[in-house]
Amino acid sequence: MTLKSIPLTDDLHRYLVAHGAPPDEIVSDLARETLALLPEHASMQVAPEQAAFLTFLTRLLGARQAVEVGTFTGLSSLAIARGLTEGGRLTCFDISEEYTSVARRYWARAGVDDRIDLRIGPAGDTLRELPHERYLDFAFIDADKTGYPVYWAELVPRMRPGGVIAVDNVLRNGRVVAPQSADDRAIAAFNEDVLADVRVDAVMLPIADGLTLAHVH
Numbered sequence: 001m002t003l004k005s006i007p008l009t010d011d012l013h014r015y016l017v018a019h020g021a022p023p024d025e026i027v028s029d030l031a032r033e034t035l036a037l038l039p040e041h042a043s044m045q046v047a048p049e050q051a052a053f054l055t056f057l058t059r060l061l062g063a064r065q066a067v068e069v070g071t072f073t074g075l076s077s078l079a080i081a082r083g084l085t086e087g088g089r090l091t092c093f094d095i096s097e098e099y100t101s102v103a104r105r106y107w108a109r110a111g112v113d114d115r116i117d118l119r120i121g122p123a124g125d126t127l128r129e130l131p132h133e134r135y136l137d138f139a140f141i142d143a144d145k146t147g148y149p150v151y152w153a154e155l156v157p158r159m160r161p162g163g164v165i166a167v168d169n170v171l172r173n174g175r176v177v178a179p180q181s182a183d184d185r186a187i188a189a190f191n192e193d194v195l196a197d198v199r200v201d202a203v204m205l206p207i208a209d210g211l212t213l214a215h216v217h
């Protein structure tokens with residue numbers, strides 16, 4: 001039995017991205033522009049292989065109704081929107097007009113802007129405005145780390161039976177086993193909560209900074 005995932009060197013990461021679903025021109029431009037405009041924050045963007053995986057997963061689920069918490073300049077939302085089924089909707093939550101103004105441009109360029117609804121404000125408040133029904137096929141959580149328990153609490157009861165929640169940064173660059181900051185501790189505690197949550201079956205994948213996939217009963 002192989003004991004663990006192999007570490008990715010830069011060469012191997014480039015190979016993996018090139019042989020999965022390689023970024024198209026729009027995704028490459030978005031990554032380049034995010035780095036140029038926001039060099040200190042560009043690492044918040046999901047990894048290219050995660051973007052490809054989000055499209056794959058959304059398509060696999062036949063997702064019609066999706067939510068994203070933490071949009072930034074729009075790479076993960078673009079990926080999710082591209083995987084939605086005909087007539088599908090993605091509702092995005094973020095606090096920043098500045099970051100999401102970049103996202104809006106790229107959604108338009110990719111021709112998916114008509115299927116995305118962006119809500120600006122603290123997601124702990126704005127998520128509460130979503131219908132209190134089990135209607136969501138897919139949700140992606142990638143915002144402020146201390147907010148994850150609140151986003152989880154709002155989203156799980158709104159997932160349809162068989163719906164999936166994906167949660168990013170669950171390994172905190174390895175620090176989750178020896179937390180060094182409030183964000184690290186928040187994620188370590190959140191991961192315990194997910195493990196104990198009888199409403200879901202979850203797996204934790206070592207993709208990028210760690211991605212939990214939770215299947216809601």
Ligand SMILES: C[S@@+](CC[C@H](N)C(=O)[O-])C[C@H]1O[C@@H](n2cnc3c(N)ncnc32)[C@H](O)[C@@H]1O
Pocket residue numbers: 044045046069070071072073074075076077093094095096099121122123124142143144147
């Ligand atoms: C890690 S980035 C998201 C990256 C994005 N998924 C991507 O692929 O580009 C986190 C985002 O969460 C947003 N954010 C931080 N606190 C928030 C809050 N309380 N409510 C909603 N969004 C928040 C930030 O403005 C930022 O855009």
